[in-house]
């Protein structure tokens with residue numbers, strides 16, 4: 001059974017002048033443990049598709065199922081729980097909180113969930129796991145490099161041990177050497193059994209995935225293994 005299933009998902013943005021069909025009747029299944037890349041030109045619907053999969057936005061029509069549960073049937077609290085417990089998000093611009101140190105950034109989702117400070121040491125262990133130097137954990141995000149920020153963001157995405165990891169251009173702001181390190185890390189998370197869906201416009205990065213779909217004008221225009 002697919003861990004993610006989109007059934008006739010259409011997303012229309014209504015603008016004052018016209019309607020933009022960002023997703024046009026998408027049908028897609030992602031199996032448990034699969035690593036899928038989403039490619040396509042700018043404006044083709046990649047981010048909109050990832051936001052739908054991440055339950056960050058509701059479809060105009062059609063339906064999304066996560067682990068067999070119809071997202072339409074969930075109330076706001078259930079949806080928040082699902083996003084928090086099942087899905088980790090990694091972004092191009094890292095989205096770390098500037099005023100919090102690195103350890104607090106990773107701890108933050110736990111505070112939201114348990115309404116108290118962490119006493120398990122998990123944030124620090126995760127920072128160690130992603131290879132962040134121990135002397136760095138009390139620094140602020142603006143005191144470290146882009147590659148280190150993405151490591152912190154990955155640690156934060158993992159803190160609730162999600163089965164699904166969504167990555168939007170995870171290497172978009174990184175040099176090629178650092179990109180390889182981050183992709184190796186994402187590949188390891190896939191080997192551990194996590195389901196990965198990643199948006200990228202770079203063929204070299206898509207090649208890390210097992211399967212690639214290419215978006216064009218809100219539709220899936222091709223589908224294949226790797227990119228080449």
Ligand code: ADP
Nearest residue numbers: 013015041042043044046047048092168169199
């Ligand atoms: P990408 O996903 O390609 O890195 P963005 O998601 O920032 O880039 O934008 C993709 C396209 O969507 C752009 O053409 C941009 O103008 C458009 N877009 C993004 N957000 C909005 C918005 N809030 N209103 C209108 N257009 C938007």
Ligand code: ADP
Nearest residue numbers: 013020022040041042043044045046047048049
């Ligand atoms: P991509 O990620 O492939 O660059 P997007 O999913 O960001 O593409 O955008 C798909 C289409 O939807 C584009 O035509 C874009 O301009 C439009 N779009 C995206 N976000 C918004 C928004 N918030 N409001 C209006 N239009 C949007």
